[in-house]
Amino acid sequence: MSNEKIQAGLDKYNASVEKATAKFPERAHIPEQRLYTPLDIKDTDYADEIGFPGMYPYTRGVQPTMYRGRFWTMRMYAGFSTAAESNKRYRYLIESGATGLSCAFDLPTQIGYDSDDPISEGEVGKVGVAIDSLADMEVLFDQIDLGKVSTSMTINAPASVLLAMYIAVAEKQGVPADQLKGTIQNDILKEYAARGTYIFPPRPSMRLITNIFEYCSKNVPKWNTISISGYHIREAGSTASQEIAFTIADGIAYCEAAIKAGLHIDDFAGRLSFFWNAHNNVLEEVAKFRASRRVWAKVMKERFHAEKPKSMMLRVHTQTAGSMLTAQQPNNNIIRVALQTAAAVMGGTQSLHTNSRDEALALPTEESVMIALRTQQIVAYESGLADVIDPLAGSYYVEALTNKIEKEAWEYINKIDEIGGAVAAIEKGYIQKEIQDSAYKWQMDVESGAKTIVGVNKFQIEEEPPKGLLKVDASVGVAQCKRLADMKAKRDNEAVKAALADLKKACQDENENLMPHILNAVRTYATLGEICGVMREVFGEYEAHVNL
C-alpha cells in the first residue's frame, strides 16, 4: 500500500473516531497518538537503523542467535547479614537453578568502612553482606567454585578492593585470575548522580576506574570491569529516555578518561557492560532497550572510532524496578515483576534479576525469592516470549517509540557535551536536578490521580500488616565486630602496615596503577576500612551539594 493510500485511510479513520468517541479520561504518561501506522516509521531505514541481531547497530540484539542459543543469565541479587548466612543463600540459589551470583554488600562495605567503625552502627549486614577483609570473602564463597560461577558484585567506590579480594579467594581455590568471570559495578558517576555510595572526589575515582580497566585487560580478561548503570538513575525517578541518556553520557566519560590515561578504545570497550531498569510500561521499556543499543553502537563507532564489533555492543544486565513495587497488597508485585520480566526479555537483556514481592517492606524471604526466580523460568520456558529474536521489531508503535527515545537521548547527550561532559554535568547538579524534577512530577501525577497505581491510589483495601518478613538482627553487627577483632589479632600486623604504606605511596603517584598494590594489601588481610582509609587520606572525600 502506498503512503498516500495509508494517509487517506488514516484520515478517514480519524474523522470517524473524533465524531464517535467521547474523550477518554486524562491519563498521564501515555503516547500522544492512539494508533500507529506505517507512516510513523516511513523514514526508518531497515538496513541502517534496525538491521540484524549481532550486527551493527545492534538494535535487534547483540548476539546473533540471542535466546535461541541460550537464555539470559538468571542472576538473583542477594546478600545480607554475615558472609556465612549469605553463602548459604547463594548455594540455595545455585541449587534452585540460578545461573549466576550477584552480591549485595551492606552500606559500610559499600562506603569503605569496617563493621566496627562508629559510623557503621545499625547498618552492619542490613542491606547486604558485611565484608571487612579477605577472611569474610573466603567464607562468602566457601564451596562455590569460582572457576565455574560468574559473579556480579554491586560495589562501586571500593570496587578495586572487592575485586582484589575475589582474585585472592580464587588464588586460594587454585583458580587463576584469567579464568574468572563476573562483573563489578564500578560506576561512580551514577553514585554521585543517584545512588549515593561515593567516597572519593571524581578525579581520583576516575583514576581508580581506569586503573581497573587497564589491570583487567591484562590479568582478568573475562571480567566485566564496569556496569554502567541506568538502573539507579531510573529508581531515583528519571524517565526512560533520561535513564539511557545519562548512563550513556557516563559511559562516554569513562571512555574519555581511559583514552586520556593512554588506553586504546578496543582494548577495554569490549568489557564495558550496562545495567538497565525494567519498569512498568512494557512497550516503552522494550523500545528503550533497543534504542540504547543503537545509540551506544553509534557512539562507539562514530565518536570513538572503535573497530572491534565487541566494542560497539551494549551488553546489559537488567533488574526489575524496585521503586514500582508497592507496600500495599504486596502479592500484586508478582504480576508487576512478571510484566517487567517480559519487557526485559523482549528487550533482549543478557542477564536479569527479578525483585521479590515483599521488597517494598523488607529484604525478601526465601519463598519470595523463589517466586521471583520462577517468574523468569516461566517467561523463559513457557511464555513463548523468548522463542524468536526481538519479537516486537516491526511494530509500528515500538519502532516509532524506539526512534523517539533515541532522539530524546541524543538531545540529552548533546546538552551534556555542551556542559562539558558527564562529570561537569554532575558537579553542576544538572543531571541530579533533571532526575529530581521527573521524580517530583511522577509523585504529583500519582497524588492527583492522573497516574494510577493499583492498590495505592485506586482499588485500595483494608489490609492486615504482612507477616513473616525477613529481619536482620542487631546481634549480626556485634558478631561481625568480634570476627573482625579476632582476625586482626591473628594476622601479621607488620605485613599489613608495610602493605598499607606501600599503597599510600602508590596513591600519591598518579602514574602508578593501584590494583597490584591493593591486591598486595588484601592478601595480608588488611581490612577494607584500612585500605579505603589510606585512600581517603590521599584523595579526600566527595562533598555533595543539593539543589532541591
Place this chain on the structure above:
Amino acid sequence: MEKRIRVLVAKPGLDGHDRGAKVVARALRDAGFEVIYTGLRQTPEQIAEAALQEDVNVVAMSILSGAHPHLFPKVVNLVREKGMTDVLIIGGGVIPETDIPALKEAGIAEVFTPGTPTGDIVDFIKANVK
C-alpha cells in the same frame, strides 16, 4: 505575619536513597514550609546540631536501609538533650509495620511508609506542630 513552619529533612546513616526525602522536601516547600535538606550520610549528632542551628519546628527523617531502629531513637534523644523539647520528629522509608510501635515509643511522632501521599505528611505536620 505568621511565622512559617521550619522543617529539617534529614538522611541519617549511610543510606543513599534520597528520592523520597527530596520529593517530600519539595512537597513541604510547595506547601509553604521552610525546608532545609541535610543531604546524605548524616550522623544523629549532625542532625540534632542542624536542628538546633536552623531553629526548626520539625525534623523529618528518611531511612530505607533498615537502620531505623538504631538511628531514629538516637536522633530523638540527642534533639531532646539539646533542649528542643517541642520539636516534632517524624520518620519515613521502608519500615516494617511491626517496627512502628517501638519507634513511636521512642518519640517518633509518626512513621510514613511507602505509598503515603505527601499531602498526608503536610496535614500531619500542620495538625501536630507546636
